[in-house]
Amino acid sequence: MSKVVLVTGANSGIGLALCERLLSQIPEGLQLCLACRNMQRAQAAHSALLASHPAAQVALLHMDTSSISSIIRAAQEVRLRYDRLDYLFLNAGIMPNPQFDVNAFFKGLFSSSVITMFATGEGILTQKDGVTPDGLQEVFATNLFGHFLLVRELEPLLCQAGQTSQLVWTSSSNAHRSAFSLEDIQHQRGTQPYSSSKYASDLLSLALNTHYNKQGLYSSVICPGFVMTNLTYSILPSFPAFLWTLLMPIFWLIRMFTNTFTLTAYNGAEALLWLFKQKPESLDPYVKYHSLTSGLGTNYTQPHKMDIDLETSESLYEKLLQLESEVRKKLMEEQEEASCRI
Numbered sequence: 001m002s003k004v005v006l007v008t009g010a011n012s013g014i015g016l017a018l019c020e021r022l023l024s025q026i027p028e029g030l031q032l033c034l035a036c037r038n039m040q041r042a043q044a045a046h047s048a049l050l051a052s053h054p055a056a057q058v059a060l061l062h063m064d065t066s067s068i069s070s071i072i073r074a075a076q077e078v079r080l081r082y083d084r085l086d087y088l089f090l091n092a093g094i095m096p097n098p099q100f101d102v103n104a105f106f107k108g109l110f111s112s113s114v115i116t117m118f119a120t121g122e123g124i125l126t127q128k129d130g131v132t133p134d135g136l137q138e139v140f141a142t143n144l145f146g147h148f149l150l151v152r153e154l155e156p157l158l159c160q161a162g163q164t165s166q167l168v169w170t171s172s173s174n175a176h177r178s179a180f181s182l183e184d185i186q187h188q189r190g191t192q193p194y195s196s197s198k199y200a201s202d203l204l205s206l207a208l209n210t211h212y213n214k215q216g217l218y219s220s221v222i223c224p225g226f227v228m229t230n231l232t233y234s235i236l237p238s239f240p241a242f243l244w245t246l247l248m249p250i251f252w253l254i255r256m257f258t259n260t261f262t263l264t265a266y267n268g269a270e271a272l273l274w275l276f277k278q279k280p281e282s283l284d285p286y287v288k289y290h291s292l293t294s295g296l297g298t299n300y301t302q303p304h305k306m307d308i309d310l311e312t313s314e315s316l317y318e319k320l321l322q323l324e325s326e327v328r329k330k331l332m333e334e335q336e337e338a339s340c341r342i
């Protein structure tokens with residue numbers, strides 16, 4: 001039976017590397033759907049995948065995870081195209097306008113928390129968030145809420161009798177409880193929307209397991225480690241890509257002390273691929289699966305207990321359901337208004 005796999009943010013970085021690795025390791029019986037915002041980059045990714053795997057079944061789908069109407073339209077299209085969905089990789093993500101605190105970085109270098117700083121980026125990064133046309137905080141909408149809505153919209157495909165399906169969130173070791181507040185789930189007031197959105201995805205994954213396991217749907221989270229992608233290049237915008245390449249020997253050296261420096265998207269996708277091969281019933285909902293690369297370059301996946309609890313995950317879930325009904329109501333009103341004008 002052919003497995004249907006949908007990957008968001010599949011046109012570059014870790015999402016694209018996952019698609020390449022899936023096609024290499026599972027040459028038959030895979031239907032890949034690349035859900036992307038930028039269709040030019042998506043076309044390029046599609047051509048690259050087909051060049052190395054000419055017989056592969058790879059489809060493109062336009063989806064902007066920050067836009068409610070785009071998610072609803074894309075999900076409708078998925079329901080039309082496929083009669084099952086085995087894996088949904090919720091990978092698209094942004095870290096807009098990152099501010100790198102050079103002072104904190106150099107202080108951290110000579111402190112006992114240097115390894116934690118390199119593994120999580122804790123204490124050295126903040127971001128300036130924006131607001132989407134739907135009136136939501138951009139990082140929250142892109143990284144979390146759009147994906148939540150997508151899962152809700154694809155429920156008929158994901159929760160079918162006699163079959164199990166897997167959701168896999170690309171979270172981060174940058175997810176911290178201290179950055180998240182139930183009183184401000186969109187992180188309107190803070191300076192760490194990225195960390196907040198990733199912590200929220202850890203909580204949401206737990207809540208989804210609570211509510212959907214009975215229907216055969218399982219959710220897990222991974223951290224790809226520190227990977228050189230467009231997202232990380234944007235952290236030091238005045239630093240051209242070739243300078244990052246020049247820093248590689250230093251990064252390889254750091255990898256001797258922290259195996260979280262996976263560095264390439266291929267390595268970063270390790271835990272995603274590992275989860276693809278697991279029986280979802282055997283996975284621990286309180287664990288984040290980390291892609292790691294040893295000093296000698298060997299890739300492996302390691303589980304780490306997350307700093308999450310059931311009560312907070314349930315409260316977040318309730319708030320997301322509430323927000324979902326609000327945005328759906330607003331969308332219906334807008335559609336009615338538009339049809340009246342015609």
Ligand SMILES: NC(=O)C1=CN([C@@H]2O[C@H](COP(=O)(O)OP(=O)(O)OC[C@H]3O[C@@H](n4cnc5c(N)ncnc54)[C@H](OP(=O)(O)O)[C@@H]3O)[C@@H](O)[C@H]2O)C=CC1
Pocket residue numbers: 008009010011012013014015035036037038041063064065066067091092093094142170171172173223224225226227228229230231232
């Ligand atoms: N790189 C790293 O070190 C780490 C990355 N991660 C996470 O990995 C995931 C992938 O990032 P990475 O590969 O590093 O970075 P990239 O920037 O290469 O990939 C991000 C992907 O998300 C897509 N995307 C962004 N915004 C939207 C949107 N509104 N709608 C649809 N797609 C969107 C991008 O598409 P587009 O071409 O349209 O911009 C792109 O395909 C992210 O969730 C990130 O937070 C986690 C930990 C570490």
Ligand SMILES: CC(C)CCC[C@@H](C)[C@H]1CC[C@H]2C3=C(CC[C@]12C)[C@@]1(C)CCC(=O)[C@@H](C)[C@@H]1CC3
Pocket residue numbers: 100117118119120121124125171172173174225226232235247
């Ligand atoms: C230029 C200097 C010599 C080196 C600068 C290094 C930092 C820019 C990186 C060190 C650890 C990195 C890191 C991330 C971003 C870049 C660093 C701060 C992340 C926060 C990127 C996004 C994630 O989700 C985290 C898992 C990363 C953790 C490590």
